[in-house]
Amino acid sequence: MSLTLKKYSMQSKTSLKITVVVPTYNEAFNIKGLLVRLNELYPSFSIIVVDDNSPDGTYKIVESIKSSIPSIEPILRLTDRERGYAGKAGFSSALERGSDIIVEMEADSSHRPEDLPGLLKCLEKGGSVLGSKYYGSGNGKRASKARKAISYLSTLIYKDFAKN
Numbered sequence: 001m002s003l004t005l006k007k008y009s010m011q012s013k014t015s016l017k018i019t020v021v022v023p024t025y026n027e028a029f030n031i032k033g034l035l036v037r038l039n040e041l042y043p044s045f046s047i048i049v050v051d052d053n054s055p056d057g058t059y060k061i062v063e064s065i066k067s068s069i070p071s072i073e074p075i076l077r078l079t080d081r082e083r084g085y086a087g088k089a090g091f092s093s094a095l096e097r098g099s100d101i102i103v104e105m106e107a108d109s110s111h112r113p114e115d116l117p118g119l120l121k122c123l124e125k126g127g128s129v130l131g132s133k134y135y136g137s138g139n140g141k142r143a144s145k146a147r148k149a150i151s152y153l154s155t156l157i158y159k160d161f162a163k164n
Contacts, residue, residue: 018120019046019099021090023083027107028056032065034105037113039069046097047072049107050090052081 017110020038024031031049038047047069051059053076062074075089087104094102103110122129 016100017046018042018044018101018103019048019094019097020103021087021094022047022049022105022107023090024051024058024062024107025081025083025086026052026054026056026058028054028058028061030107030109031061034107034109034113035065035069035072036063036078036117037072041113042116043071045071045103046094046123047098048075048090048093049073050075050077050086052077052086053119078144118148 020042022031035047035049038045045134049059049062049072051062051074053059059074059076062072065128066072066074073093075093077086090104091102101120103116103119105113119129
C-alpha cells in the first residue's frame, strides 16, 4: 500500500480529497468485499478501480456495485495490460479529479482498509508513506518468490527515493 499527496496537514485533513486506487486483474472473488469495506469505513473517499479486462468479470462486478456506491469510478483498460500501467492510469485519473492524497491498494486482501488511518497519520512527517505486507500481520507469506523479490526491490528503491 502506498500513499502520495500534493499537500497535507492534520489540521486540513477533513477538507482533503482522498482517493483510493485499486488496480485489478482477476479479482472477482475479492473486489466486492474490498469496495464495500472501504465505503463503510471511509464514505468520503473516492475509489478508482482500474481493471485490465479481467476474464473473470471483475470489471462487471465493479460496474454493478457503482449504483450502490457512487464514489466508485471503474476504468476498463484494453491495452498495455500490466500492473504498473494500471496504477499509473489510476493515479492520473485521481490527479485529474483534484485528489490531495492518493492511496493505492491491492484487491487481494494483502492491504487492510483498517490500516489507512495510521498511514495517513504518518503523512504528517513527509510527502509519502509506504506500507508493506511483509511486516507485522501482513499477508506477504503467501506470495510467490518472484513476487516477493519484486516487492523487496520496490521497497529498497522506495527507501532510497524517500531519503532524497
